[in-house]
Amino acid sequence: MGTPVLLSIFALTFLFIVVIILISSFLIGKIYMAPYLPTRTKDLERINRIASLKPGDTFYDLGCGDGRVCRYIGAKNLKAKVVGVEIVHPLYLWNKLMSLIQPLPNVKIVRGNALKIDLSDADVVYLYALTSSFNGAYKSKLLKDLKPGARIISYVFSLSSWTGKMSKDCPRKGDMPIHIYEVT
Numbered sequence: 657m658g659t660p661v662l663l664s665i666f667a668l669t670f671l672f673i674v675v676i677i678l679i680s681s682f683l684i685g686k687i688y689m690a691p692y693l694p695t696r697t698k699d700l701e702r703i704n705r706i707a708s709l710k711p712g713d714t715f716y717d718l719g720c721g722d723g724r725v726c727r728y729i730g731a732k733n734l735k736a737k738v739v740g741v742e743i744v745h746p747l748y749l750w751n752k753l754m755s756l757i758q759p760l761p762n763v764k765i766v767r768g769n770a771l772k773i774d775l776s777d778a779d780v781v782y783l784y785a786l787t788s789s790f791n792g793a794y795k796s797k798l799l800k801d802l803k804p805g806a807r808i809i810s811y812v813f814s815l816s817s818w819t820g821k822m823s824k825d826c827p828r829k830g831d832m833p834i835h836i837y838e839v840t
């Protein structure tokens with residue numbers, strides 16, 4: 657077999673593995689709270705502004721996907737603790753790889769089910785989850801765990817049944833809405 661044939665086999669195998677990882681990430685994520693869909697890079701600064709973390713605060717991204725929100729928030733707030741929780745193995749491994757490329761001592765990525773993580777130390781929880789899961793399992797979990805004053809930042813989707821303090825950030829037409837809820 658010549659080199660071009662071997663290279664084609666290698667490239668096709670690599671492509672196949674990438675497609676399998678993407679499909680499984682999507683399906684496994686969907687079985688749980690939301691499929692993998694990353695926050696838009698251009699919205700990271702807005703999210704950081706809304707989070708307005710103080711030194712010593714703890715920020716969680718529940719279902720952190722490729723970890724872009726955690727890395728951005730972690731890099732901008734070196735004195736805050738950032739925790740990302742991701743249930744899908746390949747995405748978790750991607751985060752591990754990225755932590756070698758961009759080491760951030762204040763950022764920790766955990767592999768597991770966000771619904772089983774203790775959030776009692778959270779000051780800010782970031783979610784990009786479907787309305788159905790936000791209004792369902794996540795809501796009871798957040799209300800049970802979060803301390804008064806903690807904030808939930810929800811990208812795009814709203815928690816329609818929330819009765820406490822809330823606001824919405826959507827500065828320009830066409831911007832993704834970001835919903836902010838405060839636990840009282």
Ligand SMILES: C[S@@+](CC[C@H](N)C(=O)[O-])C[C@H]1O[C@@H](n2cnc3c(N)ncnc32)[C@H](O)[C@@H]1O
Pocket residue numbers: 681684685686688689690691692693694695717718719720721722723724725741742743744747768769770771783784785
């Ligand atoms: C819409 S993506 C958001 C990714 C990331 N937060 C962002 O904004 O770029 C939702 C992520 O949540 C993960 N996920 C879904 N259910 C989960 C659960 N119960 N525990 C942890 N992660 C979960 C999915 O695998 C997916 O990566």
